[in-house]
Amino acid sequence: MAGHYEAVLDALELTRELSSVPGVEITTVRPSFGHFNIFPYPGPGVPFFRRTTLKRIFASARGGDPTRVLQVNHPRLKSIGYFDIVGLDAKTGQASRDWRDDFDSLEVYNGAEAANRPHVESVLLDWLYLLELGHRYVGTGDSDSHRIQYQWAGYPRTYVALPLDQSGDTGAPIDKVALIASLKAGHAFVTSGPMVDATINGVGPGNTVTTAERVARLHVKVRAAPWIDVSEVEVMLGSTSVARVQVSPPPKALPAPTDLASAKASTIRFERDFDVPFETAGPQFVVVIVRGTRSLDNVLPYMPIQPLAFTNPIWLVR
Numbered sequence: 001m002a003g004h005y006e007a008v009l010d011a012l013e014l015t016r017e018l019s020s021v022p023g024v025e026i027t028t029v030r031p032s033f034g035h036f037n038i039f040p041y042p043g044p045g046v047p048f049f050r051r052t053t054l055k056r057i058f059a060s061a062r063g064g065d066p067t068r069v070l071q072v073n074h075p076r077l078k079s080i081g082y083f084d085i086v087g088l089d090a091k092t093g094q095a096s097r098d099w100r101d102d103f104d105s106l107e108v109y110n111g112a113e114a115a116n117r118p119h120v121e122s123v124l125l126d127w128l129y130l131l132e133l134g135h136r137y138v139g140t141g142d143s144d145s146h147r148i149q150y151q152w153a154g155y156p157r158t159y160v161a162l163p164l165d166q167s168g169d170t171g172a173p174i175d176k177v178a179l180i181a182s183l184k185a186g187h188a189f190v191t192s193g194p195m196v197d198a199t200i201n202g203v204g205p206g207n208t209v210t211t212a213e214r215v216a217r218l219h220v221k222v223r224a225a226p227w228i229d230v231s232e233v234e235v236m237l238g239s240t241s242v243a244r245v246q247v248s249p250p251p252k253a254l255p256a257p258t259d260l261a262s263a264k265a266s267t268i269r270f271e272r273d274f275d276v277p278f279e280t281a282g283p284q285f286v287v288v289i290v291r292g293t294r295s296l297d298n299v300l301p302y303m304p305i306q307p308l309a310f311t312n313p314i315w316l317v318r
Contacts, residue, residue: 004043019174025073026061028052033098034082036061037071037107040180054100067177069184071105071140076123077113083126090126093133101135105183109141109156109190114305124289124310128239131285131313138183138206139312141190150302156192158183161204182206186312193228193296193307194269197221198288198314200276205312208283215275216316222270222290226250227299228307229292230269235276236287243274278316285313 005020023039026049033054038047038061047060061070075083082088087096108127113119127139141156160183166175182188186206189196198220200209209216224230235243247270257263276286292307 016168016171016173019168019176019179021176021180026057028057032080032085033057034075034080034085035073036082036103037069037073038062039069039071040176041068054098058100058102067180067184069105069138069180070103071107072103073107073142074110074113074144075106075126076119077110088126090129093130103137105138105140106130107142108139108310109192109308111143111145111151111155114156114192114303114308117306117308120308125239128236128287132238136186138186138188139190139310140183140188141192152300152303155296155300155303155305156190156308158188158190159195161187161206189309189311191290191307191309192305193224193292194230194290194309195223195267196288196290196309196311197223198286198311200286200314200316203314205314208315208317210317211278212318214278216278216286218274218276218286218288218314220270220272220274220288221268222247222309223267224269224307225267228296229294230290230307231293232291233270233272234289234291235274236289237276237278238284242276245270245272276316278318280318284316286316287311287313 004022009015009018009020021040022042023037024041024046026036026047028034028049030051048056062068072082075081086099088099106127108124109120130137140158143153143155145151145153160179162178162182164170165172166178168174189205198204200216200218203209218235220233222230222233230247232247233245234241257266288311290309295304295306297304
């Protein structure tokens with residue numbers, strides 16, 4: 001069934017603090033093609049999922065609504081990952097069986113896989129390869145929590161950029177239509193701890209920068225709570241690493257902030273400009289990856305995951 005939380009939020013008088021968009025996970029069976037998310041999806045029924053085809057699944061999921069987001073979930077998860085089931089080679093875009101590429105977002109970082117850093121990194125590389133092939137898939141992260149114990153909700157999560165008057169910060173309700181549109185445009189980053197702000201010429205992920213220059217100036221700022229480890233920042237031009245910088249740990253003893261400005265300043269763990277070489281005439285993109293090595297299980301019991309964050313691409317056209 002499609003999930004709805006509006007009535008619960010209304011009963012708890014939390015509609016100004018929280019907003020909900022209904023959606024559904026499509027768990028395909030007989031044959032299995034993997035798991036997909038679709039939102040917003042009002043229900044009450046669900047898209048085709050049993051004894052059907054990918055074409056029919058995708059068509060029923062969209063339901064003629066161009067605003068919906070169709071997402072591929074955990075594409076390499078054991079025997080239920082779409083990419084593994086269809087035998088996809090992300091570097092070439094070729095698959096060994098039925099394969100459709102007309103989805104909107106890809107769950108790059110899944111909570112059930114978060115403790116396996118090499119696996120998450122391999123899916124992240126799949127995503128970068130597909131972007132290099134010309135796809136504009138939005139990278140997302142979801143905790144995929146199925147229980148209260150052992151699976152903390154919100155690790156990882158996807159942050160979406162919205163103007164103040166649409167994000168609820170001015171007291172007005174969160175604009176759900178704008179939220180979905182911003183996510184679909186790629187104005188987002190994914191994290192299990194570090195907060196990443198990356199811009200080129202003042203614009204961030206999901207946007208396109210057109211320039212005649214041979215070098216793009218990238219500004220990166222990383223914020224994190226004291227218990228979040230930030231060890232390195234990597235800048236990717238497509239699937240190629242162009243910079244990888246080690247981050248020094250903060251001092252163990254810091255004076256307590258006395259005002260909001262000093263509190264905000266104390267969260268900055270890294271800030272720097274990068275010159276990204278940009279020689280090719282065709283479209284390219286920049287993605288920033290932030291990694292930590294110290295596990296989070298000292299503050300989140302049973303969560304032996306290392307902090308990780310990445311931006312969606314900033315596109316470059318010369």
